[in-house]
Amino acid sequence: MVLCEVAKIVPETVSFLTGLIYTIHQLVYLAIVKMTVSKKNYSNKELARIFNQMADCYRYLGPAERFRSNAYAGAAQTLRNMSEPVETLADDIEQLEDLKSIGKSIAEKIIEFLATGQIQTFEELKKKVPFPLLELMDIEGFGPATLRLLHDELGITTKAELITAIEKGKLEKIKGFASRKIEKLKQALKLDSAKKRLPLKEAQRIADNLLKAIKNIDGVKRATIAGSIRRKKETIGDIDIVITADERKWKKIITTITQLPQAETVIAAGKTRASLVLKTKQVQADIRIVHEDEYGAALFYFTGSKEHNIQLRSLAKQRGWKVNEYGVFENKTGKKLAGKTEEEINELFGISFIPPEKRIGGNEINRAMIN
Numbered sequence: 001m002v003l004c005e006v007a008k009i010v011p012e013t014v015s016f017l018t019g020l021i022y023t024i025h026q027l028v029y030l031a032i033v034k035m036t037v038s039k040k041n042y043s044n045k046e047l048a049r050i051f052n053q054m055a056d057c058y059r060y061l062g063p064a065e066r067f068r069s070n071a072y073a074g075a076a077q078t079l080r081n082m083s084e085p086v087e088t089l090a091d092d093i094e095q096l097e098d099l100k101s102i103g104k105s106i107a108e109k110i111i112e113f114l115a116t117g118q119i120q121t122f123e124e125l126k127k128k129v130p131f132p133l134l135e136l137m138d139i140e141g142f143g144p145a146t147l148r149l150l151h152d153e154l155g156i157t158t159k160a161e162l163i164t165a166i167e168k169g170k171l172e173k174i175k176g177f178a179s180r181k182i183e184k185l186k187q188a189l190k191l192d193s194a195k196k197r198l199p200l201k202e203a204q205r206i207a208d209n210l211l212k213a214i215k216n217i218d219g220v221k222r223a224t225i226a227g228s229i230r231r232k233k234e235t236i237g238d239i240d241i242v243i244t245a246d247e248r249k250w251k252k253i254i255t256t257i258t259q260l261p262q263a264e265t266v267i268a269a270g271k272t273r274a275s276l277v278l279k280t281k282q283v284q285a286d287i288r289i290v291h292e293d294e295y296g297a298a299l300f301y302f303t304g305s306k307e308h309n310i311q312l313r314s315l316a317k318q319r320g321w322k323v324n325e326y327g328v329f330e331n332k333t334g335k336k337l338a339g340k341t342e343e344e345i346n347e348l349f350g351i352s353f354i355p356p357e358k359r360i361g362g363n364e365i366n367r368a369m370i371n
Contacts (some may be wrong), residue, residue, distance in 0.1 A: 044079040044086050045247065045291055046336070047113055049326075050122055051076035051106075052271065056134045057125040060144045074101030080247050090114050117334030130157040138270030139188050141181060149174060163189060187267045187284060188275055190238060198281060203229055203236035206280050210262050211241060214287065217256050219249035222295060226302040227286075232357040238284040242298045250289050257287055294326045297339035301325040307361020308354075315349060315365065 051072045058069035078101045079086060089095045096107035109119045130151050137143055150156045153174050154165055166186060171177045198206075207225050214223045220243050224230075227240030245253055250271065257274045258266045267275035267284070274287045290298040301309060301324065309323075316323045320331050327339025328348055338348040346353055351368040358364050 044082050047086060047110060048076040048079040048247075050113070050119060051079065053134075054119075054122050054125060056137065057122075057129050057131070060129045060134060060137065060147060062144065062148070071101065071103070071106065075106045078102060086110060087114055117332075132158050133162065135270065135273075136185070136188060136268075138273070139184055139268040139275075140266055142184065142188075142268075146176070146181070149176065159189065163191065166191065184267055187277065190284065190286075196282065197235035197237050198283060200229065200232060200234055200236055202281070203239065203283065206278065206283055207239045207241070207285075209280075210239065210260070210278065210285055213260050213262060214241060214243060214257060217253055219245045219253050221245055221292065224299055226299055227304065230303045230356045231305065231359060236283075238286060239278075240302045241285065241287045242295065242302055243287060243289050244292050244295050245289055247291065253289060288325070290325070293340045295339075296341035296343070296345055297323070297327040298325045300342050300345060303356050303359065305359055305361050308359035308364070311361055311365050312349070 055069045055072040055076065058065035058072065078099050082099075086096075089099075090111055093104070093107050093111065096102055096110055097104055102110070109121065113119050130147070133147060133150075133156070137147055150162070150165075150171075154161075154170055156162050156165055162185075165171060166182065166189075171182050171185075172179075204225075207229055211223055211225055214220060223241055223243040225240070226242050227238065228236050229239065243253075254269055254271075254274050257263070258269050258276065260276075262278050262280070262285075263276040264279040264282070265277040267277060269275075272289050276285045276287075277283070278285055288298060288302060300312075313323050316328060321337065322329050322331055328337045328345060329335065330337060338344040343353065346368075350370050351365060352370055354364050354368050
């Protein structure tokens with residue numbers, strides 16, 4: 001009889017202990033997350049950007065992944081609309097799940113990112129898709145199916161491979177690639193900009209006119225001409241403009257830009273950019289919209305030159321950092337180190353300000369080293 005009672009108690013005890021161990025494990029894990037988060041100070045918009053990119057990956061993968069694409073896009077929107085930092089909810093997964101468009105799976109990924117600086121599912125997704133090409137889905141008449149066709153037929157995964165395929169005339173052999181579509185693709189990749197160059201003075205006048213119109217759009221905080229005009233090149237292939245605004249107004253701003261009287265043709269319009277062919281001289285204009293704390297990094301990146309940017313990326317790599325249009329980040333942790341202004345980036349690297357016209361990819365960075 002005693003043995004029978006013991007037999008009843010043991011399973012209950014084991015179950016209780018198992019639950020207790022699991023609870024302790026969760027508490028310890030969340031405590032570590034909270035400490036890690038306080039040090040890293042990640043913001044909602046960084047997670048929102050990743051979720052938008054995940055949504056694009058699933059969108060590329062086709063109709064079967066439409067639910068996941070919509071789910072991550074919805075989660076990104078929720079994070080953008082939150083007034084409080086998402087890390088304040090990191091110690092309670094149920095609070096995260098209570099947020100609109102955020103279920104258990106996405107809540108777990110938020111906690112994973114806050115603890116480690118990355119999301120493993122996202123890293124795996126990037127290997128399944130031609131990630132560098134996904135922004136081409138924003139080109140008018142060039143959606144996921146077209147991009148999949150390029151990948152499946154020609155094995156194209158990078159912009160360099162795509163440019164080579166265009167130059168060799170391989171796209172004309174693919175069914176569904178009419179000359180108009182190829183021309184739009186060339187414009188988006190700026191392949192014709194070298195052939196249609198304007199004198200600096202003329203390009204500056206056209207750019208200033210467009211800049212004035214953009215600055216008058218409701219919600220635009222800052223707008224600056226970048227690219228070869230800012231570098232004062234003798235001839236200009238296209239116009240680059242960087243703007244900042246509250247992210248909740250981005251979509252409306254992009255739409256308004258595509259409807260400006262200066263625009264003749266819309267090449268592409270996405271979440272963060274618009275590419276247009278202007279009525280004046282048929283010059284191409286590319287407008288990028290970023291957050292206020294990314295302005296310096298975006299201005300630096302889109303000013304160029306390409307060779308200058310490569311040199312800075314090489315210097316960043318030596319220090320365990322990475323540089324892109326969003327800022328300077330630690331490779332190991334993903335922590336953002338600079339990006340709000342060009343001065344902030346220069347200070348981080350220990351270099352004095354280099355005038356845009358001198359950013360040619362020569363020895364200017366070494367000469368500008370403060371120490």
